[in-house]
Amino acid sequence: MEKYIISEASYEDEEVLADIFMDHIRSDKEYISHGEIQMGVAIMSEGGPEPSSDARKMWMKYIDSHIKPADGNASVFKIADKKNIAGFCVVDIEEDGAEPFGMVCDVLVREDFRSLGLGSRLLEQALSWFSSKGIKDIYLESGKDNHAAHAFFRKRGFRHISEIFKLC
Helix, strand or coil: CCCCEEEECCHHHHHHHHHHHHHHHHHCHHHCCHHHHHCCCEEEECCEEEECCCHHHHHHHHHHHHCCCCCCCEEEEEEECCCCEEEEEEEEEECCCCCCEEEEEEEEECHHHCCCCHHHHHHHHHHHHHHHCCCCCEEECCCCCCHHHHHHHHHCCCCCCCCCCCCC
């Protein structure tokens, strides 16, 4: 039997997912991308992006909208052993392109569970989910200085296609 199991997250998982997310963006600010800034989870400061004063509240609103939405166009997958959620992946389908496209919104594995292949398994789950929905065009975003993540995604076939700028 596999030690780490991937399943859909539930509303009961939200607090733990928020703890994982908040711990990560407080200690690893390069994770913060324009998505976190746009949703109010982070702000731009003189020293670069940082969590906003109501980051947790704003992230809870975001994650709540991705757990089992009525239209089925989003999902949150968690990977866990019998005791702990080790990481998660958030995906959604966007309809504002020429054709619907997939967004890998977050892939995050707690630091003490890294180098076990869990991030790869979460990304595989995300890609499988998109495939089951007939989605072939898939994007993701990453903080501009999150070089380890960039290498992780490049190794799995993603290519850098644009830069995002914000008027500050």
